[in-house]
Amino acid sequence: MKINKICCIGAGYVGGPTMAVIAKKNPNLKVTIVDINEERIAAWNDSDVSKLPIYEPGLAEIVAETRGKNLFFSTEIDKAIDESEMIFISVNTPTKTYGKGKGMAADLKYVELCARNIAKVATTDKIVVEKSTLPVRTAQAIKSILSNTGSGVNFDILSNPEFLAEGTAVQDLLNPDRVLIGGDSEEAIDRLANIYGSWVPQDKILRTNVWSSELSKLTANAFLAQRVSSINAISELCEHTEADVNEVAKAIGMDSRIGSKFLQASIGFGGSCFQKDILNLVYIARSYGLHEVADYWEQVIILNDHQKRRFSDHLIKTLYNTVSGKKIAMLGWAFKKDTNDTRESAAIFVADHLLNEQAEIAVYDPKVSKDKIQSDLNYLNTRSPEENQQLLQSKNSPYEALDDAHAVAIMTEWDEFKTYDWEKIYKQMKKPAFIFDGRNILDKAEMNKIGFEYYSIGK
Ligand code: UDX
Numbered sequence: 001m002k003i004n005k006i007c008c009i010g011a012g013y014v015g016g017p018t019m020a021v022i023a024k025k026n027p028n029l030k031v032t033i034v035d036i037n038e039e040r041i042a043a044w045n046d047s048d049v050s051k052l053p054i055y056e057p058g059l060a061e062i063v064a065e066t067r068g069k070n071l072f073f074s075t076e077i078d079k080a081i082d083e084s085e086m087i088f089i090s091v092n093t094p095t096k097t098y099g100k101g102k103g104m105a106a107d108l109k110y111v112e113l114c115a116r117n118i119a120k121v122a123t124t125d126k127i128v129v130e131k132s133t134l135p136v137r138t139a140q141a142i143k144s145i146l147s148n149t150g151s152g153v154n155f156d157i158l159s160n161p162e163f164l165a166e167g168t169a170v171q172d173l174l175n176p177d178r179v180l181i182g183g184d185s186e187e188a189i190d191r192l193a194n195i196y197g198s199w200v201p202q203d204k205i206l207r208t209n210v211w212s213s214e215l216s217k218l219t220a221n222a223f224l225a226q227r228v229s230s231i232n233a234i235s236e237l238c239e240h241t242e243a244d245v246n247e248v249a250k251a252i253g254m255d256s257r258i259g260s261k262f263l264q265a266s267i268g269f270g271g272s273c274f275q276k277d278i279l280n281l282v283y284i285a286r287s288y289g290l291h292e293v294a295d296y297w298e299q300v301i302i303l304n305d306h307q308k309r310r311f312s313d314h315l316i317k318t319l320y321n322t323v324s325g326k327k328i329a330m331l332g333w334a335f336k337k338d339t340n341d342t343r344e345s346a347a348i349f350v351a352d353h354l355l356n357e358q359a360e361i362a363v364y365d366p367k368v369s370k371d372k373i374q375s376d377l378n379y380l381n382t383r384s385p386e387e388n389q390q391l392l393q394s395k396n397s398p399y400e401a402l403d404d405a406h407a408v409a410i411m412t413e414w415d416e417f418k419t420y421d422w423e424k425i426y427k428q429m430k431k432p433a434f435i436f437d438g439r440n441i442l443d444k445a446e447m448n449k450i451g452f453e454y455y456s457i458g459k
């Protein structure tokens with residue numbers, strides 16, 4: 001059976017770009033992305049592609065090329081399930097905020113709802129593909145829900161974790177290091193491999209059992225996050241010695257066993273995956289009684305929290321131990337450049353800490369909306385929405401945010417920040433004018449020459 005129609009439940013940061021690239025590379029395949037969120041689907045269907053709900057370089061062009069031809073966005077979930085031979089589940093799996101495993105385990109309610117929906121609607125055989133990051137053995141749960149429908153429909157379950165990073169999603173999808181497919185049915189794996197095979201060489205398509213595939217996704221994210229925490233731990237040591245973390249990163253990165261990527265010291269990692277997946281790994285390890293394993297990985301999160309906290313502590317200490325009533329400009333709110341995603345962004349935690357110290361914050365981010373910034377803060381429940389709105393304002397231009405500020409904190413490594421007229425900014429700011437560069441993107445010598453007091457990470 002050749003696959004002619006597929007659908008993806010969940011039109012988010014993973015489902016959107018992944019399906020757009022699959023559609024582009026398989027013009028004969030009808031690809032429908034469905035979501036319960038009507039507003040989001042309407043934004044994906046907006047005739048102005050600059051209004052798509054997620055920002056990713058290169059994505060708008062692909063959507064413009066494929067939408068209405070073989071790529072469709074819809075809220076008609078049942079219809080899409082019914083007509084598709086293959087269904088991807090790409091819904092969110094946030095950390096649980098209630099009950100058993102609160103703050104640690106993944107909340108699988110959205111995945112389970114999808115499985116139940118598929119079970120209810122399907123009248124013909126389906127291949128169900130888990131795309132969301134899921135705890136090991138989730139496929140078993142999906143299988144159990146699907147195989148007990150009594151409808152006689154056969155379901156094959158595959159695990160096909162996504163390794164794209166936001167900000168480079170399109171490039172990562174077009175040139176993946178590997179595509180991983182876990183499953184028991186060779187036939188089902190072949191069908192999915194064929195879809196990727198229209199642009200990914202077969203030797204990059206790995207086949208494993210379902211559990212290895214699920215665990216590989218968690219492990220990959222844990223290893224990546226661990227590298228960031230490792231270099232961030234060394235950055236603190238550098239600040240107390242005469243070492244420079246960039247020099248150390250370069251020196252160790254040239255060892256081919258270590259490698260040069262992902263060694264950028266920072267204000268701490270954010271994003272929807274790293275923290276969630278490690279917490280998940282820790283929870284799973286503990287649930288098997290593997291406490292040493294759990295403690296080992298938990299330390300990656302502890303160090304990351306410490307890195308965010310020590311950035312704001314240092315800022316406060318340097319501003320003569322008080323930021324009360326002082327204007328602090330924040331450049332960047334997204335968790336990394338080239339995305340409008342703010343989930344777990346270090347900026348949120350630093351802002352919250354500074355607001356507790358009664359700072360007044362002005363934020364500028366090239367892609368994050370004012371509403372998103374306020375809702376990120378409100379979500380923490382530290383103070384009322386009215387207070388947040390009063391104390392933290394978003395500005396339409398960096399110069400507005402920086403005007404009359406005591407200090408600027410660089411939270412995201414957006415390229416445009418490097419190109420600003422820093423002499424003009426210096427003139428606009430209160431003196432002494434401080435820069436806290438949480439991403440090490442500016443040149444210290446140059447900033448000192450202009451007159452700034454410049455601090456970065458790990459120097
Ligand atoms: C190490 C560093 O590799 C080297 O750069 C430094 O100069 C000295 O320390 P060495 O201890 O000689 O070298 O050997 P290495 O190959 O690093 O192995 C160290 C230990 O790790 C061995 O017991 C090895 O069996 C073990 N190991 C290494 C693993 O268990 N798994 C691996 O994947 C790699």
Ligand code: UDX
Nearest residue numbers: 162163164165166262263264266269270271273335336
């Ligand atoms: C990550 C994985 O890279 C990706 O493979 C997986 O599919 C999803 O999770 P993502 O979270 O989108 O992707 O972005 P990533 O580039 O990994 O960055 C995560 C965080 O780490 C960001 O806050 C980034 O700024 C930070 N980071 C990354 C560093 O601080 N230093 C680095 O050297 C690299």
Ligand code: ADP
Nearest residue numbers: 010011012013014015035036037091092110113
């Ligand atoms: P990710 O980064 O994993 O893609 P997002 O939160 O960006 O996560 O996207 C997940 C999407 O899944 C959201 O748009 C959400 O509305 C959608 N979703 C969640 N549960 C369901 C469901 N039961 N049916 C359809 N869509 C769902």
